[in-house]
Amino acid sequence: MEAISSIKPLLAVIVSLIAAFLILITGERARNLREFWTILASVVKFAIVASMVSPILEGNVLEYTVISILPGLSLQFRVDALGILFALTASFLWIITSFYSIGYMRSLNEHAQTRYFACFAIALSATMGVAFSANLFTTFIFYEIITLSTYPLVAHKETSEAIKGARRYLAYLLGTSIAFLLLAIFLTYNAAGTLDFSNQGILAGKGSNALLTVIFILFMAGIAKAAMMPLHSWLPAAMVAPTPVSALLHAVAVVKVGVFTVIRVALYIFGIDLLSRLGLGTALAYFASFTIIAASIIALRQDNLKLRLAYSTISQLSYIILGVALLTPSSMVGGIIHITNHAFSKITLFFCAGSIYCAAHKTNISQLSGIGKKMPWTMTAFFIASLSMIGVPPAGGFISKWYLALGSIEAKEIPILAVIIVSSILNAAYFLPITYKAFFEKQDDAHHEEIKEIPMVAIPLMITAIISMLIGIYPDYFLTLTKEVIRLR
């Protein structure tokens, strides 16, 4: 493994910051130019990220130190396979979401679009920052920027409901990060003398078992973005945001940053050996299992489509954590590749929810009878993405679940295997009825208003649906990257 000095990670972070600035300057007066900045930045960002893939696949890492803050503590980027996998997913989906956003915001004639697009760009910047950070210090800085930049997006509607949701969002994310995460980081720094991510972990032998356990618990409580129970209720509250925000940020960027940070802490701060010695991996796995099942059951009872998707997200995020917590090679592959799989399928589902809202102004599942005939593309995409969520082959979700199941057997944790199976059934139970309702139930209300899909909204969701299927059929590309993560361990 070779460290190559490269400014690319910094560029990937900065490009959308510049875009945010340009968006603010351009403003409402020249809407097309403003949207052009978003599109341009997303494409450029993806290009930069993509250009970093091949050196990573050759087994190298890219490094860039921005500025040193304390001796031994810098704002520093280091791009490895795990980071690039996440960055690739997020930056690619930003391109699609940008088009979708434009279609969505314009068709609904939303207010404060300048603020919306600017905050979106900043949030993506910070997402790249987390993906590429070389130490916990850098991670924390970008972690907090994400919270701050998405807060205006959650409060976007400016109704009292939106403000309450945003308040809860902030209280959970900012509160836990200051009270627990920051404290855990200080404890780590004090014990290990460094915050750099290392393949072996940095905490082994640096403190008593009790201390290390406390640090681990503080970390898990502090990273509320991963939405593990009981610190999950900010995510349903965040559903008051416009749908593209829920789609990219609350199904991909924000929550995956949480999960990503959990992975970084588990594998690169603690390290596999230490976690298994302390038995923390297994404990985390059971915690995640509880979230998987409980969130799925709650999802069953939601009539609001976005809320059902939100609880599904909570459940699916814990798959990723579960995969890593089992600490076997297969389970880790399953968990890490689920970052991408879940991203593509869940964003599709949210896009569909938004598409229904734009075209028919419906938000509840009970209102969806017969809508499949009027919005065939949307509901077909919804069906495909549901299959991936459930884990039916050949959809992408199957790959994750296959590896997860393998991993649970490798770890000799048969209860976990049962959890995976039960939750798949639950997934089917809360997703398939929606498709059934849309295609096979008759619309009951008498008045038939004109419902037409909006192309700018419908095309992006078809693209993501197709890709979520393609990942399952051609998993090699992502599997190579994922296995690169495991190989380096």
Place this chain on the structure above:
Amino acid sequence: MTAQAPILIIIIPLIASFLNVIIGLWRKRLCYPLVIITLGLSVILSISILNTVIIQGVIHYRLGGWEPPWGIEYVIDHLNAFILIIVSFISFTIAIYSKRNVEQEFPEKTVYFYTIYLLLVTGLLGITITGDVFNLYVFLEITSLAVYALIAIGRDKAPLASFNYLIMGTIGACFYLLGVGYLYIATGSLNMADLGRLLPDLYHSKAVLVAFAFFVVGVAIKMALFPLHVWLPDAYTYAPSTVSAFAASTMTKVGVYVMIRIMFTVFEPRFSIVMLPSTEILGWVASGAMIFGGILAIAQTDVKRMLSYILIAEVGYIVIGVSVANRMGFTGALLHILFDAFTMACLFMAAGAVMHKTGETSIHGFRRLHRRMPLTMAAFSIAALSAIGVPPFAGFFSKWYLVLGAIDAGKWIFAVLLLLSSLLIAIAFFRVIENIYFAPSDHAHNGVGQEEIVRDETPLSMLVPILTMAAGILILGFFSGKIVSAVIQFTVPGGF
């Protein structure tokens, strides 16, 4: 000129303040340019002084060529050079800001306002630069008298607030003077360095112990250290915007500076830390400041008053950094002096701009102001986030050092309280931020719908200083490593 810089930086604003009266009586318009030029000069001089200190080391300047300890000596090391720059730069920036505020609030008092303002700056610079405890007292009184007068100019209950402050401030000054007197009786010297040499033999003298206690209590009143803060909220709430911005960002910081000088230059660290556990006591007092400042800030309905309580909490942060008595904590305290000066200046100036435009500063009055004055509100939000200590803003970096300092000292409880206080301040500020950006407008529910708010930004002479501070808050944090290695690392007292 460089050689005479230490005296020029005091003399120029002092002379200018008298000149200002004469010029002002002739042409009132000329006061403002005079103040700007004068304070611009002090910025340049303070930079040149810091430069000299960095290159040549400590400057000893003897007034009138008299040898210390008989004559007055100005001693400038990295510590006071650092504070000098902060005071002169903030005073310059806020002077630019003052123009419209003065024109609006008290146009008939322009001349006297600027005269006293210059005296106030002179006093603060003097406190910072002098190496003589009695000379320091003289400047302390100049500062105090000037600020009582400036606060009394303000609205509503300002004269009463100023009177309260005067009573408390005078008690504080008396304590300080008593301390000076006791030390003079015990040693026969007033020069700080000389005292530092003479005192170690007398550490067991009761008079010296009492003198130390007088010093600390006197200074604690001046810097509004909890629970001696009661004068501050009223005074800063009712003072004219310019005055509260300047006083909030610099006076408390200079107070902390005096405390550091007394504890670690006049007395030795081993006296202040080991023989008399003053740092231990200060640490707990400062914890109280952080927590109660935060809680009381949440309870306020007026933004300026809320900021006052947050300032009290921030003083607690700085004192905690000093009290843990190690390199990391002290570095954090000094960084926080710099960052908090910027933050408080920005917050109070932005609140002043709101006052200027809307005539009130209640939290309710901030509703939807982002439509009316977007840039000012953006600056306010940036400064608020910095005060909370959220990355990537400056306040985060100084708090990082402060918490590490507490941990290094084994004072876990302080580390936890620091984080807890951040949460309290976060609640206080997000109440305002929520109002600024998302509060439903008053007219929304009575059918008028989204009312058209015309953009009505703060006048440029107020906006530029506000944005300068906000830019500083955005950028400076990233350079904290550089600031520490260039200046702050040399200010840490020996033995830390």
